Amino acid sequence: MSTLSQESCEACRADAPRISDDDLKILMPKIPDWTPVVVDGILQIQREYPFKNFKGAMAFSNQVGELAEEAGHHPAILTEWGKVTITWWSHSVKGLHKNDLIMAARCDEL
């Protein structure tokens, strides 16, 4: 099992580094259901979680919201009937920080 989820999110400052290509290659296989996407030129990671209805989707969105509040790092949560799409990236680095991959791994454990 990946222990990525157990790593600590570090404070993400404007001068924090984006994740290196080498680290990205090592860590992405630990969250195999996440897909890199580029939105407005910003690299992000995204995963869609299926649910049986809206209620289940909303409940999961709230769980992710609680996780985000605890970590002080927040994703985009798209809640629809039967699915939730989570997108992580770091505004401060205009791309991916290691924190984003840690948070993705934590979402997968919910």
Next chain:
Amino acid sequence: MSTLSQESCEACRADAPRISDDDLKILMPKIPDWTPVVVDGILQIQREYPFKNFKGAMAFSNQVGELAEEAGHHPAILTEWGKVTITWWSHSVKGLHKNDLIMAARCDEL
């Protein structure tokens, strides 16, 4: 004040009509903060609500979710730090049904 929010959502069947251009022209001014958007060829209406933080955004998303469950009609709810973007359309008619505009008006009253 608009009373659009007080109208009833009718059952939306596959053979239900999309809203007519004439009705759209009459009703859109009643929800002036909503913008028509076309996504994958499907006409939808969208509004962004600003919030001070993530917690406020998540709370509003839940309120919209409850409204949706009560009406049996569900939007896409995009929850982010400081804002929520709501998008309404009707899968069954691959576009806008009058229900969508009624639900938009109800969101504005939350």
